[in-house]
Amino acid sequence: MKQQDYSLMYVTDERITDNTAFLNVLESSLKGGVSIVQLREKKLNTKAFYIRALAVKNLCLKYKTPLIINDRIDIALAIDADGVHIGQKDMPVGLARKLLGKNKIIGWSVSNIKQALEANHLDVNYIGISPIFITNTKTKDLDLPLGIEGLKEIKKICSIPIICIGGINNKNTASIIKHGSDGVAIVSAISQADNPEQATAQLKEIICQTGTKK
Numbered sequence: 001m002k003q004q005d006y007s008l009m010y011v012t013d014e015r016i017t018d019n020t021a022f023l024n025v026l027e028s029s030l031k032g033g034v035s036i037v038q039l040r041e042k043k044l045n046t047k048a049f050y051i052r053a054l055a056v057k058n059l060c061l062k063y064k065t066p067l068i069i070n071d072r073i074d075i076a077l078a079i080d081a082d083g084v085h086i087g088q089k090d091m092p093v094g095l096a097r098k099l100l101g102k103n104k105i106i107g108w109s110v111s112n113i114k115q116a117l118e119a120n121h122l123d124v125n126y127i128g129i130s131p132i133f134i135t136n137t138k139t140k141d142l143d144l145p146l147g148i149e150g151l152k153e154i155k156k157i158c159s160i161p162i163i164c165i166g167g168i169n170n171k172n173t174a175s176i177i178k179h180g181s182d183g184v185a186i187v188s189a190i191s192q193a194d195n196p197e198q199a200t201a202q203l204k205e206i207i208c209q210t211g212t213k214k
């Protein structure tokens with residue numbers, strides 16, 4: 001499998017309820033240069049999720065950008081997505097791998113050192129450090145922010161690619177990349193920006209500049 005670029009993940013914003021606006025923001029993020037998209041829907045029923053996932057997949061294909069699905073292995077299989085992101089309370093990783101096969105991406109949420117050590121023994125492609133900072137986007141089921149110190153600790157003991165999530169913006173991205181994260185996963189700094197394409201391009205530029213200086 002080719003090396004996946006995890007540097008800038010747009011996690012879609014379920015607060016954008018209008019379908020056209022939702023797809024417009026997604027397309028702006030793709031034009032701005034996100035390297036991967038995660039479709040995250042917590043409230044849609046299965047049929048609505050499936051229909052949205054098909055539309056999102058078509059746009060991602062147009063921009064040759066991989067798409068992973070949050071939580072739902074069934075939706076990922078139904079639309080032949082590139083993978084899934086699962087958390088501590090979602091389907092066990094081993095079972096997800098069995099259902100998806102060896103070529104799909106599996107991301108797994110990690111919120112402490114114990115889980116990071118466990119990840120070393122799981123068949124996951126990346127871990128999502130969650131949350132790195134305080135976020136207003138997700139309010140339920142959230143652990144304490146790990147901060148840069150937490151990222152540094154996890155980097156020392158975990159050999160799997162790392163993506164940080166939670167409260168990430170153009171002010172703190174450089175520090176996250178500098179301290180060993182392979183990428184950032186972002187909702188509002190893209191979805192709620194006045195110009196999502198420009199905001200994405202700026203984040204990408206910060207990541208490229210910081211990455212080359214590492």
Ligand SMILES: Cc1ncc(COP(=O)(O)OP(=O)(O)O)c(N)n1
Nearest residue numbers: 085086087088109128130163165185
């Ligand atoms: C890249 C990334 N990391 C962590 C998460 C959080 O996943 P999870 O813990 O399953 O929580 P929900 O997103 O399902 O609310 C993520 N989505 N992406």
Ligand SMILES: Cc1nc(C(=O)O)sc1CCOP(=O)(O)O
Nearest residue numbers: 130131135137166167186187188
């Ligand atoms: C989807 C999600 N999961 C998180 C976790 O820590 O588990 S934080 C988060 C939302 C991140 O949104 P924003 O970029 O707007 O802060």
Ligand SMILES: [Mg+2]
Nearest residue numbers: 071086087090
């Ligand atoms: Mg989940």
